[in-house]
Amino acid sequence: MTTLVIAEHDNQTLKAATLNVVAAAREISIFSDGQVHVLVAAVGAASVARAAAEVEGVAKVIYVDGPSLAEGLAENLAEQVLAVAGDYSHILFPATASGKNTAPRVAAKLDVAQVSDITKVVSADTFERPIYAGNAVAMVQSSDAKKVITVRTTGFGAAQATGGSASIQTQPAVADSGKSVFVSREVSKNDRPELTAAKIVVSGGRALGSAEKFQEVMMPLADKLGAAIGASRAAVDAGYAPNDLQVGQTGKIVAPQLYIAAGISGAIQHLAGMKDSKVIVAINKDSEAPIFSVADYGLEVDLFAAIPELLMVL
Template sequence: MTILVIAVHDNKSLNAVTLNTVAAAQKIGGDVHLLIAGHDVQGAVEAAAKVAGVTKVLVADAPQLESGLAENVEATVLGIAKGYSHILAAATACGKNVAPRIAAKLDVAQISDITAVNSPDTFERPIYAGNAIAVVQSSDPVKVITVRATGFDPVAADGGCASVEEIEAAADACLARFVSRETTKLDRPELASARIVVSGGRGLGSGENYAEVLVPLADRLGAAMGASRAAVDAGFVPNDYQVGQTGKIVAPQLYVAVGISGAIQHLAGMKDSKVIVAINKDPDAPIFSVADYGLVADLFSAVPELVDRLPYAA
């Protein structure tokens, strides 16, 4: 049994979710191969070869793969798919774009967003916004799976010694054209992979209050910043800050929810955090049902006081 993991990378380095996906592959069992599909990918290949538990790194290096267009990545994977029992991708925007195409071409059912591996053919995945867990068993000859990264602890980024093999990249499908990419540059940790997250909700009242109240707290903790859907819809922050079922799924060591009531779609995105701290003036707010520590107080006085008492992150 051999498992193919489609790596998430920027051609120079691996995205942290790749390590979580490899962890899921290891729980299935068997050899784990890691595919790097891109252009001028030497940096990503070197990082991939060091990942613990990976036995082989497959490299498809071609100009048409540089931007990660799903049509070209899919065609490249299909060229080697018959050699694998499982094909895994992280449940990111890229993974959710590529995996269904692969499954459709292989005429198998895709299994989405798994959070646990019970056996090589049986997996767990959340349904109903995380309020229930479905156990899914597949008899397909090739199992195409997307992995919710927060469900698996990452493997070590160092310590491995995988062999490297070049494979042929599929020709340009000419079905899509890369035009441009706009990315948000942050001076703090990236939300999906941060160890500490500070999130704000509609209770902050405005974007100005969000910045004034939460930025000092995030700076003290060395935290990434997030928000509820209500705060994003109100225009307090950009939508890439959104945590929840329709935003980013996070599971940091510490999640601080400020002025967030705890709508079900937000809880689905953060309730797996190791420690949850909630600050809200409503004692009946649903967020307190998942919080490890709750403070019923006015956030405009409680958060500045908390900041004053905290040392700066090392």
Template sequence: MTTLVIAEHDNNSVKPATLNTVTAAVQCGGDVHVLVAGLSATAAAQAAAAIAGVAKVIHVDGEQFAHGLAENMAAQILVLAPNYSHILFAATASGKNIAPRVAASLDVGQISDITKVDTPDTFERPIYAGNAIATVQSLDAVKVITVRTTGFDPASASGGSASVETVSGEADNGKSSFVGSEIAKSDRPELTAAKIIVSGGRALASSEQFNDVLVPLADKLGAALGASRAAVDAGYAPNDWQVGQTGKIVAPQLYIAAGISGAIQHLAGMKDSKVIVAINKDPEAPIFSVADYGLQADLFVAVPELVAAL
């Protein structure tokens, strides 16, 4: 029984989500192999080889893998699939794009968003916005799984000594092509990898007040900025800041929710945070039910006072 983890990387280094996925793979039992497919991605392959718990890295190099196009990635994974009992992806935009193609081609059911490995064929995953946990057993010969990274601690990025095997890549199937990308640059940590997140809700009332009130606090704490769906829909914050069931799933060391009522969809995206601080003037706000520390106050007064105290 051997597990294949599909690494996410930038051709130079491995992304943090891969470390959490390796932890899940180790719990599935047997050896863990990691696929690093990219262009001139030798550095990323070496980084993957250093991850604790990894037995072998499969390095595939080619222009067709430069941007992680789902069609080409799936074709490469399908060539390797007969050698593995489990194929694991992080439950990120990339993983969710590739995994269903692999599962459909193998004619197996995909097991999505697992948060726990009970046995090699039995897994737990949240349903109903995290209000219930489903236990799923799969009897498929190859189990195609996406891993909710907040459910597993990251494997150590150093200490491993896996071998690196370079194999020839599958040719470009021509079904898709990379046109371009527009990447927003920020000095702040990436939302899903941040240790501290400051999030705002609809109570901030405008994008100007969102920035005026929350940015100074985030700057003081070195935090990423997040938002509820209501704040995003109202135009107070960009889409990529959205935390929740239809946004990003986060589990930072500290999550500060200012002016967020705590709808079930938002709680599904952040309730695994280690420490949750809620600031809301409504004492009945659902956010207080999951908060470790709650402050019933006007955020326009409380947040500037907190910034001044820091």
């Protein structure tokens, strides 16, 4: 029983999420007494394939290079996964935007039930996944011969990026499905760490009051700490921060070493995206704010007073 991991990349570098998925695949391989293979479907990305081959625990890398895979369109990537799926008992995707877009297509074509957002491997066919915005954990057992799984990356430590010596096997790319066309991509330029991979995250909420105050208060704190910037859904909906900064059930799931929540009440939707952080610091003048229920440290003060004082001692 061999497990296939679908690598996430940008045709230049292997994304950190892939390392977490490899870690989950290695746990499955212990129960199934199998190997872990990685599929790199791309164009002109031999360096990504080499990086995948160096990941500890990977036995083989399947490198597919073709123009139909240049932009990672879900329809084409799903067809490529299906082209190699016959040899695998488990097919794992990271629970990222790309993984969530592609995995259901693969599962539907294979006529199997997808197992979504797993955070723990119990056995080769049994997994844990959060439900009800993370307030409960379901244990799911799949009887399908092939298991299509998305992995919540914060639930697994990252596999070592070096130390492996996997072989690299090339295969032909599938033809363009013609079902979608790449038009353009707008990429946010940011010198700060990537939100989902950062060791420190500082997030602002609706209490900041405006986009100007969000910038004025949160950016200096992030700069001092070398942190990524996040925001609550309320702050995003109010226009204080862009959508790609949203942390929560309908945003990004993070689990940094340190999470600072400033002016965030702590709605269930937000807690689902950050409560696995190692240390949580809440700054809120409302003593009844739900964020304090998950915080390791709480400051019941006005954030506009607390953060400038904090900056003075950093």
